[in-house]
Structure formats: structure tokens, C-alpha cells
Amino acid sequence: MAANGTGVSTPRSPLARIQTQKKGNEMCHDDSGKTVTAQTINELHSLQKKRSAPTTPLDGVQGAFASLTEGERQRQQLQSIRYTCTCNTETHVIVGSRDECLKLFQAASYLLPCAIFGLLTRNMSKFVKGDPERTILPVPNIILSKIIKLLLLFFCVDAELYEQAIKYEKGSFITSTGALATLSGAKTGRSPRDKRVVIDDTTQDELWWGKGSPNIEINEHTFMVNRERAVDYLNSLDKVFVNDQFLNWDPQNRIKVRIVSARAYHSLFMHNMCIRPTLEELKNFGTPDFTIYNAGQFPCNRYTHYMTSSTSIDLNLARREMVILGTQYAGEMKKGLFSVMHYLMPKRQILSLHSGCNMGKDGDVALFFGLSGTGKTTLSTDHNRYLIGDDEHCWSDNGVSNIEGGCYAKCIDLSGEKEPDIWNAIKFGTVLENVVFDEHKRQVDYGDKSVTENTRAAYPIEYIPNAKIPCVGPHPKNVILLACDAFGVLPPVSKLSLAQTMYHFISGYTALVAGTEDGIKEPTATFSACFGAAFIMLHPTKYAALLAEKMQKHGATGWLVNTGWSGGTYGSGKRIKLPYTRKIIDAIHSGSLLNATYEKTEVFGLEIPTEIEGVPSEILHPENTWTDKQAYKDTLLKLGGLFKKNFETFTNYKIGKDNKLTEEILAAGPNF
Secondary structure (H helix, E strand, O other): OEEOOOOEEEOOEOOOEOOOOOOOOOOOOOOOOOOOOOOEHHHHHHHHEEOOOOOOOOOOOOOOOOOOOHHHHHHHHHHHOOOEEEEOOOEEEEEEEHHHHHHHHHHHHHHOOHHHHHHHHHHOOOEOOOOOOEEEEEEEHHHHHHHHHHHHOOOOOHHHHHHHHHHHOOOOEEOOOOOEEEOOOOOOOOOHHHEEEEOOOOHHHHOOOOOOOOOEEEOHHHHHHHHHHHHHHHHHOOOOEEEEEEEOOOHHHOEEEEEEEOOHHHHHHHHHHOEOOOHHHHHOOOOOOEEEEEEOOOOOOOOOOOOOOOOEEEEEOOOOEEEEEOOOOOHHHHHHHHHHHHHHOHHHOOEEEEOEEEEOOOOOEEEEEOOOOOOHHHHHOOOOOEEEEOOEEEEEOOEEEEOOOEEEEEOOOOOOOOOHHHHHHOOOOOEEEOOEEEOOOOOEEOOOOOOOOOOEEEEEHHHOOOEOOOOEEOOOOEEEEEEOOOOOOOOOEEEEOHHHHHHHHHHOEEEEOEOOEOOOOOOEEEEOHHHOOOOOOOOHHHHHHHHHHHHHHHOOEEEEEEOOEEOOOOOOOEEOOHHHHHHHHHHHHHOHHHHOOEEEOOOOOOEEEOOEOOEOHHHOOHHHHOOOHHHHHHHHHHHHHHHHHHHHHHHOOEEOOOEEOOHHHHHOOOOO
């Protein structure tokens, strides 16, 4: 069996069929894309490029590497990282600075067999006579090729990764704006049912297990089987990529991560998404706090205990390691590390958050929570405010900080008019996943869903003009919970008490409408605890308690903003206009909404303002916009019942040994 850049082939057929899974009942809300519809590797590649007439002659054109032999290419790359190499009949001697040889030593320690690693260990203490800053590293010829392959790809930067992807990974192209277009193979979204966590004496008590939880158990033995399978696969390759990077812009709570991967696409993706160290930080990086072994091109053994498919994403919190098999979707690495932060940060009394975050020119910070389709990205991107981050954050005693060093934006139907910042960020260095482009002009058609609806762009946060670098800010003043209510009964904005904020944060509500998923004919309520149930590790009430504690301590106000329908359900009412929602958000930022006059609604007991500048007063109370008042009340009760049913999962949960969810939080929900 031989691996290639987009899948796994078998001796039986030169066109391996891509295995897809039918979507079953989800454990929790999952906003990832559907599995790719292509049935063969070649069919997948044919979807990526749109046919058009060439505008330039193609005869006589050679590739970038056409005139270079493999040996010449290796020598050029060796020179690019300032190593020199001399030969004799028995050994190669790699000569470089002490720090450079130590870097090679670190790479080898992760992938080379123990016997080879021992040779390196014994030779690390040898110095070039007369120059203590120069180190020699004698290596037997038989293992030199493996050493050089590790060496070449440990220090790669954007341009080198482009070259590696284009030459070795089918489906990699440079688009007209300079971005790297790639394919993630059969999986174009996350595989939540294939993500597992090692259960041991510690995690059995600490993590959230059971109904509604995203955590699926795996034992230590099975993890080690998959780990060995992944490392053996990586060892079999001609080249691997190693990223040493950071998570969390707060220097006091920074986490060091190492990502070992088989594809240049994955290395560039994580280079963009994690925080990029300076040369000095890289030199003193030391031992990572967490390591990912991404062997996603190679499947797991379906007959191994706990496995249900050829895909497995395994977390071992005790070993602080993650293993990926059977999926090349890069988002698994990003969200796997987010799950790790959801476990590590609360141990330090730091709240990890699936939210957007921005800051005004006066230092006022706002957090934006919301599921897909609620407008989180649109509303948190404001040219009058600084962007701290678009997706993952921590709230500590020092304030708020972005976990990541980049943005992972959806690209479907992207346009320069709607999202100018994202549009302009798609340039050299950006990774474009699963997009379709013109065969000759390389212009991307963002409306084309031939490969998947879940097309994405990953780029450094510095590509956003108003990004705040470093990505940190003071304690938030406003916590905004966004819901796209397709039932049309939630007000455009309501001020929440602390208990209500906890209730709606734990609920994580939005609604799917017809067209977002096959088979949906009427609004369907969707709940995702903490607005990110697929990634949390502890029980939702623990994150809610931390949120309430920090909001109370720092005087933050909670708001529920409906970006969905008014005057009726989806199909009969109308969606609340974006300019009105922006006026509401502006009033929250300015503080003027705190001084408004409020009235309370039935069932949910929400406080709604009677007047907001620039927003028609009649839409602020949803009942006013419905012509059929009885239909409004019936729909309101229906939605209230859905909230109550969802919350049954949390009512009997114990925090610690004795403390149950407080009656105050339960009372903050629908009352009828």
C-alpha cells in the first residue's frame, strides 16, 4: 500500500474510492462541512479546476524544479539554512553553530529510531577545535538521508512550503492573488464522531462524559497503537515538517506546541494559525508542552479496539500528545489544540472562550459568541475598532488574549464588497482550502460548491489592517451572545442578568433554516453548550461559573442579540436588517444602551429597551411585528419548551462533590 498527497491507494485499483460516511445523529452541534461528494481522487481534482480557454501559450513551459536534479535541489536547500556538509567513505559530518545542531538533534529525537538517536546523543558533545561556537555532528552514511530530510524541513518558511506543496502535493496551486490553493482529500470538515480522548484515573473524574458531551473515550493501549502507527508512517516518508510555535498571546500563560506533519499544506496552515516565534524564541524553545503527530494521509486500523472508521483523532492529556490518522482536514489540528486549551486553562482559573473579540479606541473590549450563521465574524469585524481575534480567546487576571496567531475564515460566497478585510487577506502566505478556480487564470470562484460548501482561508492575523498586535486587551465590558432566531420570537436585543447570561451561555442557541442542511423544511433549534460544545472538555457549567465570576468581578454586562427573523418565522417574517443590528451593537459599545428604559417580555423574562437611536422602536418588542398574535404566543411557548428540554441535560450535574446547578440559573430560563 502506498500513500500519496490526497489519499491512500491500494494494489487492487489505481483509482482508490474515497470512503465517505453518512451523517448520523450528532452528539452536539457541528458546523463543519459535508463530506466531499467525489468518489475517486481524479474526480476530486477535476472538481477543483474550472475549464476555460488558455490566455497564454503553454508549449515549452517547464516547472520550477525541471532543470534541477534531486541532489542539486538538496544542496541548494542545505545552503539556504547555513549548514555545510563534508564527506568521506564512512560518515558525513554536519557542521554548524551549536544552536543549529541542537535544532537538528531535537527534530531527530521525535522521529528517528532509538539506535540512530543514540548515535546523535553520543556525538552532540564534540566541538570543532579552537571554536566553541561550532559543533560537528558525525553521522553514518546509512542514515544521512533521513537526517538531511529532517533537517531540510525543520526551518521552512512560506516560500519553501509553497515549493514543497506545489511539487509534491497534487491539487496544490498558486491562485491569481498569490494564495496557496490546496485540497484536504475526502474529508472537507471535522469528524467529531472520530475524535477520542484517553480515559484514565484523572480524566475520568475531570472531563465531561456522557449525553451531550463531545468526549468519546479511548484507552491508553489503543492510543499507543495509533501513535506507533502514525510515527511509523511519518518515519517511512522522504520528508516531514516540524513547526515549533505558541498558543496564547498572554506571555504568562503561553503554551509551546510542536506539530509534526507530512504535508507542506499542514505546516503552512499551522504556521499561519499558531503564534509565530521570533528567532530568539525559537532558539530557546526547549521542550514543547504539547505535540501533534499528524499522519492524516494514513488510515487507522478499523479493527483496532474503539475504532469505528478509518479516521481517528486521539488526545492523550497525560502524555500531552495528539495523533491524527485518516483525515487530512487541517482544521482538526486547530480545533484539537483548542480542546487542549479548554482543558489546561481552567486549571489556572483562566476562561477559554469560543468567541470573537474587538476593542474600541478607548480600550473597551467586547466578546462575541455565536454559532454559524449568527453574524459573529461580520459583527466583530468593525473598522472603527481593533480586532483582537476572530475565534479563540482566554480571559485571565491580566485581561483577554487571543489564543491564535491567525484567522480561519469561511470563503463560501465571499466578495470584496461584503467582507473586504477577508478578501484582501487572501494573498501570498494564505492557505485556501478546497476552493474552485479557473484552470488558466487561477481566479477563485468563491460561489462554487463543487468540492464543498466548507471552503476556508487561513492567514496570519497581521493580514487584517486593524488587528491589534500583540493580540491582548483589558477586561471585557460587554459579553454579546448572538442568536439567529428563525422562529422570530426573540427580541433584536435584550439586557441579561448574570444568571440569564449563564443560562444562555450554557444553552448556546441558534436555529437552522431551510437550505442550510438537506431535509430541513421549517426552523430547527440548535443548541451548542458554551457556543462550542464540540471543543469543550469540562462540563459546561464549569465554564459558565468562570464566566460569571469574571463578569461580576470586572463589571461586564451580558446581552442577547437576535440577528434572525422578526414579524414571523422563517418563510413568513423578515430577517432583521444588518444596519439595525449594527446600530444596536454600536449602542452597546458606546454604553448608551445601559441608560435606556426597559420592559420585560413574557416566557423568557428578557429586558428589552423601548428605544434605540437609528432602530425603529416597533421592532424592539417582537410581538409588535406579528400580525397573528396567537401564532406569536404559540411559537414563543414552543421555543421556550425547546430550551427547557435542552437544559435537562445540565440540571442535575454536580460541580465538585456537592454543588448542584443553582436554582437561580434554572429560574433564569423560560418560565411558563
